[in-house]
Amino acid sequence: MRLALVLAFMFVSLLMGCERQEEFTPIPKRMKVLISINIKDGSVTFFDLKREKKYAQWELGQPIQGGVLLNNGSTLLLYGHELDRAYEYNLATGKMEKEWKTGKGIISALVSNDQQHLLLADQNQKAIRIFHMNGKENGSIKIGSQPLTLLQNSTGTRVYAIDFQDEKAAVIDMEKHQVTHTFSVPKFALGGLLREREQELWVGGHGSGSSVETVIHIYSLPSGTLMKTIPAPEMPVSFAETNEGIFALSHGSNTVRKWDHAGEEKASITVGANPFVMIGESHYLYVASYDSNEVTVIDGRTLQVVQRLTTGKGPFQLMIREEG
Amino acid sequence: MRRKSMTLVQKIWLAMSLVVIITVLFSYFLLNYFYQNLYVNKVEQTLIEEGRNLASDYQGGPITEEYRKRVEWYNEKTTSEVLLVSNPRELSACLPFQIDYDSLISEADRQKLLEGKVVTKTGYEKRFGRKIMGVIVPLLDEHRLQGVFYLYIPLATIQEMTKEAASIWIPLAILFVAALLLFGKKMADRLAGPLKEMERVAYSMSQGDYEARIPTQANDEIGRLARAFNVMAKAIHEEDMRKREFLANVSHELRTPLSYVKGYSEAILAGMVKTKEEETKYMKLIHREAGRMERLVRDLLDLAQLEGKSVPLQKVPLVFSQVIEDTLAKYEPFLHEKEIQVVADLSPEVIVEGDGDRMEQVIHNLLDNAIRYTPKGGTITLQLFEAETHSCCFVIRDSGKGIPKEKLPLLGQRFFRVDQARTRAEGGTGLGLAIVKQIVHLHGGTIAFASEEGKGTEVSICLPMWDDQQHEVE
Numbered sequence: 001m002r003l004a005l006v007l008a009f010m011f012v013s014l015l016m017g018c019e020r021q022e023e024f025t026p027i028p029k030r031m032k033v034l035i036s037i038n039i040k041d042g043s044v045t046f047f048d049l050k051r052e053k054k055y056a057q058w059e060l061g062q063p064i065q066g067g068v069l070l071n072n073g074s075t076l077l078l079y080g081h082e083l084d085r086a087y088e089y090n091l092a093t094g095k096m097e098k099e100w101k102t103g104k105g106i107i108s109a110l111v112s113n114d115q116q117h118l119l120l121a122d123q124n125q126k127a128i129r130i131f132h133m134n135g136k137e138n139g140s141i142k143i144g145s146q147p148l149t150l151l152q153n154s155t156g157t158r159v160y161a162i163d164f165q166d167e168k169a170a171v172i173d174m175e176k177h178q179v180t181h182t183f184s185v186p187k188f189a190l191g192g193l194l195r196e197r198e199q200e201l202w203v204g205g206h207g208s209g210s211s212v213e214t215v216i217h218i219y220s221l222p223s224g225t226l227m228k229t230i231p232a233p234e235m236p237v238s239f240a241e242t243n244e245g246i247f248a249l250s251h252g253s254n255t256v257r258k259w260d261h262a263g264e265e266k267a268s269i270t271v272g273a274n275p276f277v278m279i280g281e282s283h284y285l286y287v288a289s290y291d292s293n294e295v296t297v298i299d300g301r302t303l304q305v306v307q308r309l310t311t312g313k314g315p316f317q318l319m320i321r322e323e324g
Numbered sequence: 325m326r327r328k329s330m331t332l333v334q335k336i337w338l339a340m341s342l343v344v345i346i347t348v349l350f351s352y353f354l355l356n357y358f359y360q361n362l363y364v365n366k367v368e369q370t371l372i373e374e375g376r377n378l379a380s381d382y383q384g385g386p387i388t389e390e391y392r393k394r395v396e397w398y399n400e401k402t403t404s405e406v407l408l409v410s411n412p413r414e415l416s417a418c419l420p421f422q423i424d425y426d427s428l429i430s431e432a433d434r435q436k437l438l439e440g441k442v443v444t445k446t447g448y449e450k451r452f453g454r455k456i457m458g459v460i461v462p463l464l465d466e467h468r469l470q471g472v473f474y475l476y477i478p479l480a481t482i483q484e485m486t487k488e489a490a491s492i493w494i495p496l497a498i499l500f501v502a503a504l505l506l507f508g509k510k511m512a513d514r515l516a517g518p519l520k521e522m523e524r525v526a527y528s529m530s531q532g533d534y535e536a537r538i539p540t541q542a543n544d545e546i547g548r549l550a551r552a553f554n555v556m557a558k559a560i561h562e563e564d565m566r567k568r569e570f571l572a573n574v575s576h577e578l579r580t581p582l583s584y585v586k587g588y589s590e591a592i593l594a595g596m597v598k599t600k601e602e603e604t605k606y607m608k609l610i611h612r613e614a615g616r617m618e619r620l621v622r623d624l625l626d627l628a629q630l631e632g633k634s635v636p637l638q639k640v641p642l643v644f645s646q647v648i649e650d651t652l653a654k655y656e657p658f659l660h661e662k663e664i665q666v667v668a669d670l671s672p673e674v675i676v677e678g679d680g681d682r683m684e685q686v687i688h689n690l691l692d693n694a695i696r697y698t699p700k701g702g703t704i705t706l707q708l709f710e711a712e713t714h715s716c717c718f719v720i721r722d723s724g725k726g727i728p729k730e731k732l733p734l735l736g737q738r739f740f741r742v743d744q745a746r747t748r749a750e751g752g753t754g755l756g757l758a759i760v761k762q763i764v765h766l767h768g769g770t771i772a773f774a775s776e777e778g779k780g781t782e783v784s785i786c787l788p789m790w791d792d793q794q795h796e797v798e
Contacts (some may be wrong), residue, residue, distance in 0.1 A: 039420060148421075164421065188423055208425075209413075212411060237416070251418075252413075270385075271440075272467075272468075273466065273467035274468070292467030
């Protein structure tokens with residue numbers, strides 16, 4: 001009996017040991033990388049932006065849905081609503097550093113501007129949960145059922161949480177940790193662009209039922225009233241604003257549209273296959289195509305495709321880690 | 325209690341019925357299976373082809389209104405339902421997001437379509453609220469799933485066709501089965517008819533009626549069996565006749581000497597005999613008749629033994645000419661008495677394998693007959709020679725009055741006499757030739773009779789020679 005217990009213990013510790021020892025290709029600190037989180041095969045692809053090619057791919061094989069860079073980009077936290085914990089990996093070593101016992105239901109994450117807090121949107125608790133960087137939960141704010149889109153103002157005092165299901169957006173005061181007010185948005189709203197100078201919030205979405213969203217809703221920041229809509233068929237879900245202008249990605253029509261800073265449409269390009277996410281960085285736009293497993297690099301000024309990079313299966317989130 | 329067993333007719337009919345019904349059922353299921361499969365497959369192939377043809381017009385880029393209108397026009401004309409779906413929502417484009425919407429295309433289907441494959445669906449489709457047979461053909465612009473052609477026909481149409489086929493097929497099948505079963509019954513009766521007749525005839529034969537015969541026409545196994553049965557019945561009938569005849573003959577043969585013995589002895593006892601000479605004469609007559617009866621009984625016994633093979637033959641190599649000469653020697657007094665001349669040409673090299681006593685009996689009986697029928701001063705010719713390889717012939721010819729041709733085949737039958745009255749007086753039993761015939765048969769030989777009226781009779785016996793001896797001689 002005793003021997004059996006000892007053997008079982010050894011077996012379990014061996015298993016855990018194996019799991020812990022999982023190690024991926026380290027990502028050098030001094031490398032500027034584009035990170036693609038791929039949800040079909042549960043992998044993370046790293047591209048060396050200077051050499052403009054794939055550097056590594058971590059095959060996690062876990063149902064991850066998204067990620068967020070912590071500690072000034074030295075660690076990467078990966079989460080998924082089916083996972084009962086989030087995994088924090090040290091990029092420089094390729095090893096897992098910490099497991100965050102979050103419970104299931106995490107659908108999005110945001111790091112506060114001061115790098116002190118992590119906000120995790122939890123669809124099970126219907127709340128935004130606030131964590132210290134050491135992993136300790138510091139409180140939570142009750143909110144709608146699926147706050148998929150989280151946006152933060154430049155001073156870090158306010159967070160805008162756009163709900164996917166409940167047809168509303170909430171404004172959260174980060175000092176008081178409470179919702180100050182809410183306003184209505186369309187059902188299945190997704191993606192947003194905060195333009196503080198213009199006091200505008202651009203909100204995209206999928207549209208509900210069989211009708212698909214064809215416009216971008218622009219709300220006034222102070223009041224939350226709908227100012228106007230801009231046509232962007234079909235299903236604008238991702239936004240970026242760079243020096244070159246404002247960009248919106250419509251995944252239903254595989255289109256990237258460009259507006260100037262005054263809000264006038266300038267150009268558009270058909271790109272990728274069912275792309276869900278776009279980020280902008282200085283001159284370039286990076287568009288991840290969910291169906292064709294690639295990232296298309298577009299010149300923000302001319303809207304010309306510059307390069308295509310192959311990712312893992314089902315790229316769903318993009319981020320850039322600056323060189324440290 | 326004995327279980328009531330089925331008749332042959334019932335068994336044959338049951339077997340035929342089972343075979344017919346199983347065959348029909350099996351063919352029905354097979355037909356259904358193939359019908360469903362082939363037809364559904366055919367429909368599927370047609371739909372796929374139709375879809376691919378429609379998709380071949382797509383040149384890439386967004387689906388235009390004009391293209392949509394053309395498809396709508398086509399949809400009105402064609403028998404299947406053709407849908408052009410380009411709504412990304414229906415194509416599951418938003419799938420990673422938990423949108424509460426039941427798309428037309430599932431995630432797995434979308435994956436297949438993205439690879440350029442055609443998706444087929446058979447069964448209930450919630451969107452259309454019924455069972456369908458459908459195919460989905462992708463419209464791909466590089467990796468972009470711009471839309472799909474969803475072509476389907478309600479499965480009810482196919483099932484209706486199966487039902488229609490069944491409505492024709494089932495009554496036909498029932499008629500067919502009924503006809504086959506009726507035919508089977510007739511066939512079984514026809515097969516078993518002669519058997520029943522045989523049964524009846526066999527029973528009537530057991531009651532002593534040997535005349536009954538089975539009427540047969542067919543030349544099959546049962547027909548042949550019926551014919552063999554008839555032959556057997558005839559043979560039994562003839563055997564029965566022979567038996568009756570034999571008994572009649574035996575009693576007749578015994579009655580004559582018995583009546584002599586009885587009559588003369590009664591005469592003596594009644595004192596009707598006056599003188600000593602007369603008494604001696606009567607006693608001699610009684611003695612003669614007793615001797616006749618003894619010979620008759622002895623011959624009958626002999627014949628019974630030979631026919632029943634109860635006493636096996638003691639076969640040894642015999643110099644046949646020696647046997648003939650020895651027997652001939654015994655008849656010297658009689659020959660002398662009747663002044664008969666014997667001409668013998670006997671090959672001394674002929675050796676046969678046989679029972680010495682029996683062979684002697686053969687010669688004895690034949691000589692007996694020859695002497696009996698040869699008139700005073702006549703001639704008897706004896707010949708023994710090698711006939712073909714391994715056989716020899718013994719021929720005995722007398723110069724008697726001969727035998728009518730029509731009676732030749734009857735020679736050798738028991739109690740057959742050419743001249744009934746005379747021969748009985750001559751003292752033969754009528755069994756001599758029958759015994760000869762039997763012995764010759766037992767030795768594997770043949771016997772033949774030839775005769776010319778007024779000139780004489782010739783008896784030829786051919787016997788196999790002794791093999792080993794033959795080899796040594798050679």
